[in-house]
Amino acid sequence: MSDSGQAVFDRRIEAEQKIEPKDWMPADYRKNLIRQMSQHAHSEVIGMQPEGNWISRAPTLKRKMVLLAKVQDEGGHGLYLYSATETLNATRDEMNAALHSGKAKYASIFNYPALSWADVGAIGWLVDGAAIVNQISLQGTSYGPYSRAMIRICKEESFHQRQGYEIMIALAKGTPMQKAMAQDALNRVWWPSLMMFGPHDSASAHSGRSMQWKIKLRTNDDLRQSFIDQTVPQIKFLGLELPDPDIKWNEERGHYDSGEIDWDEFKRVISGDGPCNRDRIRHHKKALDEGQWVREALQAYHNKKASASAA
Amino acid sequence: MNNFSNSTLYNYLLGLADDALILGQRTSEWCSRGPFLEEDIALSNVALDYIGRARMFYQYAAEVEGKGRSEDDLAYFRDEREFSNLLINELPNYDFAFSMVRQYFLDVHACLYLQGLTASTDQHLAAIASKAIKESRYHLKRSQTWLLQLGLGTEESNKRMQTAIDELWGYTPEMFMMTETETQLSTAGIAVNRDNLLQQWTATVTADIRSADLQIPDQQWQVVGGREGKHSEHLGHLLAQMQILQRSYPGLEW
Numbered sequence A: 001m002s003d004s005g006q007a008v009f010d011r012r013i014e015a016e017q018k019i020e021p022k023d024w025m026p027a028d029y030r031k032n033l034i035r036q037m038s039q040h041a042h043s044e045v046i047g048m049q050p051e052g053n054w055i056s057r058a059p060t061l062k063r064k065m066v067l068l069a070k071v072q073d074e075g076g077h078g079l080y081l082y083s084a085t086e087t088l089n090a091t092r093d094e095m096n097a098a099l100h101s102g103k104a105k106y107a108s109i110f111n112y113p114a115l116s117w118a119d120v121g122a123i124g125w126l127v128d129g130a131a132i133v134n135q136i137s138l139q140g141t142s143y144g145p146y147s148r149a150m151i152r153i154c155k156e157e158s159f160h161q162r163q164g165y166e167i168m169i170a171l172a173k174g175t176p177m178q179k180a181m182a183q184d185a186l187n188r189v190w191w192p193s194l195m196m197f198g199p200h201d202s203a204s205a206h207s208g209r210s211m212q213w214k215i216k217l218r219t220n221d222d223l224r225q226s227f228i229d230q231t232v233p234q235i236k237f238l239g240l241e242l243p244d245p246d247i248k249w250n251e252e253r254g255h256y257d258s259g260e261i262d263w264d265e266f267k268r269v270i271s272g273d274g275p276c277n278r279d280r281i282r283h284h285k286k287a288l289d290e291g292q293w294v295r296e297a298l299q300a301y302h303n304k305k306a307s308a309s310a311a
Numbered sequence B: 001m002n003n004f005s006n007s008t009l010y011n012y013l014l015g016l017a018d019d020a021l022i023l024g025q026r027t028s029e030w031c032s033r034g035p036f037l038e039e040d041i042a043l044s045n046v047a048l049d050y051i052g053r054a055r056m057f058y059q060y061a062a063e064v065e066g067k068g069r070s071e072d073d074l075a076y077f078r079d080e081r082e083f084s085n086l087l088i089n090e091l092p093n094y095d096f097a098f099s100m101v102r103q104y105f106l107d108v109h110a111c112l113y114l115q116g117l118t119a120s121t122d123q124h125l126a127a128i129a130s131k132a133i134k135e136s137r138y139h140l141k142r143s144q145t146w147l148l149q150l151g152l153g154t155e156e157s158n159k160r161m162q163t164a165i166d167e168l169w170g171y172t173p174e175m176f177m178m179t180e181t182e183t184q185l186s187t188a189g190i191a192v193n194r195d196n197l198l199q200q201w202t203a204t205v206t207a208d209i210r211s212a213d214l215q216i217p218d219q220q221w222q223v224v225g226g227r228e229g230k231h232s233e234h235l236g237h238l239l240a241q242m243q244i245l246q247r248s249y250p251g252l253e254w
């Protein structure tokens, strides 16, 4: 008797072997992956906007190049992830439509505005930093193409984090105005960065199954704690004030304690009412709408070429 | 002994640097706004090449000037009237067709110009040119492909490309004008004589445009003045945005 697809699948998950696009997989596994991977892809692409907002105004030519290359990398990450999601038979058009309709989410941090040059530093340092914590764990995810995309992406994210932190160091060592700019950015970016890890484990709708399928390997709260623990010493090194008065080292736990996240704000922003949600979607949609004639022309050109070579 | 002054070479280098920076800044505006993600990434690459090129020219210009100024001093602390880029570089990205046709005209020119510059008697310039020409050859492959694809694509894309060609045509003669500075330096074997490029540029462009089912405009017109700092109204806004932080807080480290 040959094994059912389900039995083979279960055994592979149990043995921590990768699931590949041609393998049988439960419909819900596929659905869950499409949700998580397309959300991740959208985050990379929408994430181009807040930092992209400073490319034209970067304070030195060198910083301009580093930032432009960084934002370009994020586009590349989006591309790997869209391609990986396409192996599950989701199309780019469908994913974009879900993004525009609000059905597909993206990291809610990108619904906050980048208001000063220091935000570019804080985003690289904290947002890419939080992404790395999450993505390192996802390198071991059970779906092969997702895991391989994560391994590729993680290398570049570490660069981004270092570059962001370098901007913060320059500002923290600068004039009082620059230091204040850095502090203000830290204060604003800190909480949304913590929210990037998602709701508490007790309140996370998708966590249970994702863990069972080994799509996710560590819980939201666990990842968030790692991020706080690694970041607090970095804040101290900069000589900036902690953005949360409740941050305290807890000897017994061996971790930093910290204050409660404003979950109402989290819900409000993720459900579409953050400061920039509408701008982000409008920007993305506008680019695609304005590029439609280009994509159509490309298609028409290739069709003509194909029929000419067939004739 | 050279019979030109340092300021002659400095002015020449600034022109080349300004051309690269202004086009790089314009092209970077496509980032997150491309017609699809792959193209978005490719355009950012082109922008990066140009900003990198600008930095090499500014660094050299600053060295030649010898007043201890940096590449950023030159990029961030000069006004519109002091920028000497060719006008074609500063025009807005009216649409994708406009940006691609501009890029194509400039790429054909850059490949010829940089080829000449690799033979410059100035070693520093020749070295910059050898690096830049590799990028420009790649840019040209891309823009030539776009010209063909959009010219032969749909009725709409053909129309948009033709409009872009018509609107940009009068900005191309400036690419072949020699300033007094350049004439001096070209006699000394340092700069490239632009006159010598026109014929080949025209031949290439004419052939490519025809094979893309597009037309060379028969109306001849030209707008010039960039090298003397007589710009379009667009440049001031570009600079205002680009220079804002340095101008607001001069002298800081970032």
Ligand SMILES: [Fe+2]
Residues within 6 Å of the ligand: A044, A073, A074, A077, A153, A157
């Ligand atoms: Fe990324």
Ligand SMILES: [Fe+2]
Residues within 6 Å of the ligand: A044, A077, A131, A135, A153
């Ligand atoms: Fe990411």
Ligand SMILES: [Fe+2]
Residues within 6 Å of the ligand: A074, A128, A156, A157, A160
């Ligand atoms: Fe990143």
